[in-house]
Amino acid sequence: MPMTRSRSTFEFAISPRLSEEGRGDWLVETIRSAIQSGKLRPGQSLPSTRELTKGLRLARGTIISAIERLKDEGYLKSIPGSKTFVANVLPEKFLSRSLPPVAVHSGHSKPVALSEYGKRLRPVRYYAQPRTIAFRVNLPALDLFPIDLWTKMAAKKWRGASTSLLLGGEPFGYLPLRTSLSSYLRTSRSIICDPEQVLITSGIQEALDLSTRILVSAGDSVLMEDPGYQVAFAGFEAAGARIVSLSVDNEGAVPPTKAGLRARLMYITPGHQFPTGATMSYRRRMQILRYAHTEGTCIFEDDYDSEFRFEGSPLPALHGLDSKAQVIFAGSFNKTLFPSLRLGYMVVPHGLVDAFKMCKSISCRHHPWGDQAILHAFIEEGHYVRHLRRMRKVYSERLQLLADEVRKHLEGALELLPVEAGMQTVGWLRTGQNPEDIAALALEENVDVIPLSRYCYRRQVPPGLQIGFGGVDGKSILQGVQILAKLIS
Amino acid sequence: MPMTRSRSTFEFAISPRLSEEGRGDWLVETIRSAIQSGKLRPGQSLPSTRELTKGLRLARGTIISAIERLKDEGYLKSIPGSKTFVANVLPEKFLSRSLPPVAVHSGHSKPVALSEYGKRLRPVRYYAQPRTIAFRVNLPALDLFPIDLWTKMAAKKWRGASTSLLLGGEPFGYLPLRTSLSSYLRTSRSIICDPEQVLITSGIQEALDLSTRILVSAGDSVLMEDPGYQVAFAGFEAAGARIVSLSVDNEGAVPPTKAGLRARLMYITPGHQFPTGATMSYRRRMQILRYAHTEGTCIFEDDYDSEFRFEGSPLPALHGLDSKAQVIFAGSFNKTLFPSLRLGYMVVPHGLVDAFKMCKSISCRHHPWGDQAILHAFIEEGHYVRHLRRMRKVYSERLQLLADEVRKHLEGALELLPVEAGMQTVGWLRTGQNPEDIAALALEENVDVIPLSRYCYRRQVPPGLQIGFGGVDGKSILQGVQILAKLIS
Incomplete structure (x- = not known):
């Protein structure tokens, strides 16, 4: 992608000078090679003569005459009164000359051998890009995010940034934010924890990755909801874990009946099973905890969307019911605020704090400070809760509209699950059609629905589609349902 | 840490209601337990009666009388016209009552079993906190960072944020920034790469961690400069690698003489050996590359501070000399801008792009978007290069002052290495004193110098101290040298 007349914002580096060559010849050769090898690109401007004189410690005259020679050869151009730049059309002879040996890359080299972990990695499918008209899952209503307020907080935080804010610090993150979160989790999720246990992550993904590294060796067993979050499967597979899948019913994941598996994780x-939408019953929660305590299994509680509960008070987290400190709790702001923020948190049992600290240090030191400070102000000034309340209302209305439209246009063909929370639901397909066919046809019309079977590892689910409504406005819901109604019958 | 009269910014969660209990009794018991167990803390305010009525779906009268009972018991207080809050001094009988069983945590639970990786983790020592008067290494001059300019860029980026900026995207990061970097690296470091090869990381630490995961299995050999960056040793140890240490002379790291080790990484x-300050010679670079090509070893080139080169043009990176695409290049903005930014980049050989993409996806999806967009604007508007130029001048002057002061006060006792770049140098101790003793005594006087031996793994170095000057202003340099002069003789 040659850029036209781009400014040379950066310095110009030249290979070590060989003393036996004439200085002018050397400079001509160096610049010519840089152009031929692509280090300097068509349209890119050269540093000024003054800068070259200083940087290369050559006489001004030497530089000027070298540039003149390259202009004569057609490699450089200059506009009077402006800078010198690399010609957009290079001399034809360039094409027939061989490139200087050192700069030649083999391009796509033969694959380098990977580690055992590297070999087990497999591609993770996220969601369709670019955006579709309707029904993408895990997508918040981004146009309703109060970006002006966020900008104000950001400007305020940066403007008043102390050198200690610029310096950063502990692997677990910005202490004021961790303190706010420990207080939030106490009242809103019934989780009792010290700020010392709260680790700021870039989201649930990182929380799970750190937990897997610290707790699971290759060959160890892990238990995983099936159907379940596809990236968790990929992470466990890369770790070389033996994945034992748990079935899911309308009370949530079902613990194994047999003891003695001694799974590590x-x-x-539990808040809202992904992707079926089931909320784990109290009875099931206690059953899961008993199982984990007996087996010495750590539980990773992914609490990805319980902030968006439409009715009643939020359910307490499994973490709050655990008497043996075996639950790792993970939450995220990537869905409650916006996905590119990449900010989340996890609550780590006291006994694991040191291991997580060391692992986080080695993996990336700590999360960037700026966004943490902005988020802290956003929470403390009450904007976070106000935004949640507003979004909860919006999502609840959107779900209602979706349900009404589906009833109107798809009665008997698609049966919508009455979810209590979140930004997506499931529609059970009653027509005998293959969900993969529907999804492919819908995508052609720019509508994004995900066959539930894509979340299955070993188990089977009845034919169903995951349907997002959080980031889909009223008009698009109407449009989307009409498109689905054409395809499902 | 009880907070006094903190606002209850968040919702109040209550355990599943048991139908056989009287509703009022249940509410009293629930709130009392929440207070006793610490879920509700002294001074914390309760949601309003209206909110409780709505959230719990109880009659208003039931709620009011429950609150009155708890006030009578001394658990709650209220100020007329204001909210109800948890009493700061709780009823004494609370202390003698046993806590409700479910909420009791064992506190510091017995350690959970760790993975093989988890067991190999060891604490990483970063630098002394809080800050000292002088000589901390890897510390930029934070008071000279143009925070107003950064604030302006941040406000501009956030204010105009499109929904696609809020959405995020590819694991490798924000494409405009990667494109700028590929152009920067071409002209400034002689590195030819596509934006597709540029992966945005949180710094060199993450770049090394990803590379280790993808390339090194437990039991594999890795080659590592000794003395060298202590966190790299810790990362390789956690990975279970067999660390083969390379000696360092004044031309940089020395490749092994024997073939057949087939180290993975x-x-x-090469730009500025950490911690000895040696710049790798051209001859040594070619020798290292030949070794790596013969052995099939990937090179991780940590280019942590070559932007701060005081004289002449920047040296080309080893990456630019590599004809076989076996060099992974890593750079960072955490020292050129500010450490809490946590932003860096790596250039990945074409053959490894897919593996890095999958690994980054699983480990944390992608780097947060906001700071990437701000940095992109900062670079494109020329502020980055201007800041580098300014800092280069400042650091060069500080080094000069340090050298003058050391010559004046420590002649013959401490011999300063004439470094060409960076924010720190090495002083060789000529007095026969133990560097650890000097460092301990200096720290008592708030001066921070690091014995070089702390960076040694298996090899020995002559007695020396690493001395930072980047983040130390003139006055502090004078003070710091005077303190050292008292201790070294």
């Missing part, structure tokens, strides 16, 4: 979404 | 700092 159990991944579950 | 070689970590080096």
Whole structure:
């Protein structure tokens, strides 16, 4: 991608000078090679003569005459009164000359051997890009995010940034934010924890990755909801874990009946099972905890969307019911605020704090400070809760509209699950059609629905589609349902 | 840490209601337990009666009388016209009552079993906190960072944020920034790469961690400069690698003489060896590359501070000399801008792009978007290069002052290495004193110098101290040298 007349914002580096060559010849050769090899690109401007004189410690005359020679050869151009730049059309002879040996890359080199972990990695499918008209899952209503307020907080935080804010610090993150979160989790999720246990992450993904590294060796068993979050499967596979899948019913994930598996980690979404939408019953929660305590299994509680509960008070987290400190709790702001923020948190049992600290240090030191400070102000000034309340209302209305439209246009063909929270739901397909066919046809019309079977590892689910409504406005819901109604019958 | 009269910014969660209990009794018991167990803390305010009525779906009268009972018991207080809050001094009988069973945590639970990786983790020592008067290494001059300019860029980026900026995207990061970097690296470091090869990281630490995961299995050999960056040693140890240490002379790291080791990764700092300050000679670079090509070893080139080169043009990176695409290049903005930014980049050989993409996806999806967009504007508007130029001048002057002061006060006792770049140098101790003793005594006087031996893994170095000057102003340099002069003789 040659840029036209781009400014040379950066310095110009030249290979070590060989003393036996004439200085002018050397400079001509160096610049010519840089152009031929692509280090300097068509349209890119050269540093000024003054800068070259200083940087290369050559006489001004030497530089000027070298540039003149390259202009004569057609490699450089200059506009009077402006800078010198690399010609957009290079001399034809360039094409027939061989490139200087050192700069030649083999381009796509033969694959380098990977580690055992590297070999087990497999591609993770996120969601369709670019955006579709309707029904993308895990997508918040970004146009309703109070960006002006966020900008104000950001400007305020940066403007008043102390050198200690610029310096950063502890692997677990910005202490004021961790303190706010420990207070938030106490009242809103019934989780009792010290700020010392709260680790700021870039989201649930990182929380799970750190937990897997610290707790699971290759060959160890892990328990995983099936159907479940596809990236968790990929992470466990890369770790070389033996994945034992848990079935899911309308009370949530079902613990194994047989004892003695001694799995190292159990991944579950008790608040709102992903993707089926089931909320784990109290009875099931106690059953899961008993199982984990007996087996010595750590539980990874992915609490990805319980902030968006439409009715009643939020359910207490599994973490709050655990008497043996075996639950790792993970939450995220990537869905409650916006996905590119990449900010989340996890609550780590006291006994694991040191291991997480060391692992976080080695993996990336700590999360960037700026966004943490902005988010802290956003929470403390009450904007976060106000935004949640507003979004909860919006999402609840959107779900209602979706349900009404589906009833109107798809009665008997698509049966919508009455979810209590979140930004997506499930529609059970009653027509005998293949969900993959529907999804492919819908995508052609720019509508994004995900066959539930894509979240299955070993188990089977009835034919169903995951349907997002959080980031889909009223008009698009109407449009989207009409498109689905054409395809499902 | 009880907060006094803190606002209850968040919702109040209550355990599943048992139908056989009287509703009022249940509410009293629930709130009392929440207070006793610490879920509600002294001074914390309760949601309003209206909110409780709505959230719990209880009659208003039931709620009011429950609150009155708890006030009578001394658990709650209220100020007329204001909210109800948890009493700061709780009823004494609370202390003698046992806590409700479910909420009791064992506190510091017995340690959970760790993975093989988890067991190999060890604490990483960063630098002394809080800040000292002088000589902390890897510390930029934070008071000279143009925070107003950064604030302006941040406000501009956030204010105009499109929904696609809020959405995020590719694991490798924000494409405009990667494109700028690929152009920067071409002209400034002689590195030819596509934006597709540029992965945005949180710094060199993350770049090394990803590389280690993808390339090194437990039991594999890695080559590592010794003395060298202590966190790299810790990362390789946690990975279970067999660390083969490379000696360092005044031309940089020395490749092994024997062939056949077939190490998977070689970590080096050719631009400015950390911590000895040696710049790798051209001859040594070619020798290292030949070794790596013969052995099939990937090179991790840590280019942590070559932007701060005081004289002449920047040296081309080892990456630019590599004809076989076996060099992974890593740079960072955490020292050129500010450490809490946590932003860096790596250039990945074409053959490894897919593996890095999958690994980054699983480990944390992608780097936060906001700071990437701000940095992109900062670079494109020329502020980055201007800041580098200014800092280069400042650091060069500080080094000069340090050298003058050391000559004046420590002649013959401490011999300063004439470094060409960076924010720190080495002083060789000529007095026969133990560097650890000097460092301990200096720290008591708030002066921070690091014995070089702390960076040694298996090898020995002559007695020396690493001395930072980047973040130390003139006055502090004078003070710091005077303190050292008292201790070194």
